[in-house]
Amino acid sequence: MKPQRHIENIWLALEIGNSRLHWALFKGETLDLAWDTEHLPESVIQQLAQCQTLDDLLLIIFPIYHKTAAFSSFLPPIFIASVVPSQTALWQSYPHVEIITLNQVPLLGMYPTLGIDRALALWGAGKVWGFPMLVIDAGTTLTFTSADINQCLVGGAILPGLSLQFLTLGQKTGQLPIVETKIITSLPPRFALNTPEAIQSGVIYTLIAGIKDFIEAWWDLFPQGKIAIKGGDRTLLFNHLQALYPEIAVHLIVEQNLIFWGMREIN
Numbered sequence: 001m002k003p004q005r006h007i008e009n010i011w012l013a014l015e016i017g018n019s020r021l022h023w024a025l026f027k028g029e030t031l032d033l034a035w036d037t038e039h040l041p042e043s044v045i046q047q048l049a050q051c052q053t054l055d056d057l058l059l060i061i062f063p064i065y066h067k068t069a070a071f072s073s074f075l076p077p078i079f080i081a082s083v084v085p086s087q088t089a090l091w092q093s094y095p096h097v098e099i100i101t102l103n104q105v106p107l108l109g110m111y112p113t114l115g116i117d118r119a120l121a122l123w124g125a126g127k128v129w130g131f132p133m134l135v136i137d138a139g140t141t142l143t144f145t146s147a148d149i150n151q152c153l154v155g156g157a158i159l160p161g162l163s164l165q166f167l168t169l170g171q172k173t174g175q176l177p178i179v180e181t182k183i184i185t186s187l188p189p190r191f192a193l194n195t196p197e198a199i200q201s202g203v204i205y206t207l208i209a210g211i212k213d214f215i216e217a218w219w220d221l222f223p224q225g226k227i228a229i230k231g232g233d234r235t236l237l238f239n240h241l242q243a244l245y246p247e248i249a250v251h252l253i254v255e256q257n258l259i260f261w262g263m264r265e266i267n
């Protein structure tokens, strides 16, 4: 093993979300690569635990990785932020893993069951762009999470995310199809005359109206409050918000890597 590998200080960050995994490769404070994968089955994680080098590891977890001379010779630590306990448990076999817990996040006023993803994303956003900060996470769930100028949790809200709303409508009714989130490239007619568009209209317009309402309530509390949006549906929701309320959208920071910035801050 060459000593300079240690100087490079390579580490992996893994966010285990409810739908999928989000990965980042850091060299010290610098994010080198970020990518998403499906949840991994236990057998694959056991395979990772047997790897000897970062190259071996990336060949398994990074879908389009080509072996280079750049990374080699040792297995990096993985720092995990997970909101899926069954997935977290699978990582016990990996030699150098640290599961991040709420008590490592310096936010004040947290309640014990606050999701680690919400705490880290808020901490990351606040540390990079400043407090007061409101984070909107447009993931499996849609969450609002905020902190004041003293870095103290103000609180937030949790509702079903875009795809989850479509899925639930399709699964819990006798006649409704499951609308695919990715087909929504433009706003549907508000008053729709067919079933798929009626579903799209109902979900999209109420989601956007809800987001707008939370933002206005946030600015009532903190007129200078900042807002960042992350999550797999951030671009879609941001684009629709921009089309409907450009004067609000212009204030949004769109940034997928908030949790990684949070992990970097506490590392």
Ligand SMILES: Nc1ncnc2c1ncn2[C@@H]1O[C@H](COP(=O)(O)OP(=O)(O)OP(=O)(O)O)[C@@H](O)[C@H]1O
Pocket (backbone or CB within 6 Å): 016, 017, 018, 019, 020, 021, 083, 117, 138, 139, 140, 141, 161, 162, 163, 164, 181, 182, 230, 231, 232, 233
């Ligand atoms: N390639 C993709 N695979 C899965 N979902 C995707 C993809 N691209 C965009 N999405 C959207 O991302 C959303 C899920 O967001 P994201 O991946 O941020 O969630 P997550 O991090 O797994 O879950 P959590 O909300 O628990 O953090 C889905 O609603 C889906 O519409």
Ligand SMILES: CC(C)(CO)[C@@H](O)C(=O)NCCC(=O)O
Pocket (backbone or CB within 6 Å): 018, 083, 113, 114, 115, 116, 117, 118, 139, 141, 143, 158
């Ligand atoms: C709300 C989710 C699912 C968002 O990923 C996660 O942060 C979580 O499971 N939170 C626990 C409950 C809470 O944050 O109040």
Ligand SMILES: [K+]
Pocket (backbone or CB within 6 Å): 137, 138, 139, 140, 141, 142, 143, 231
């Ligand atoms: K989420």
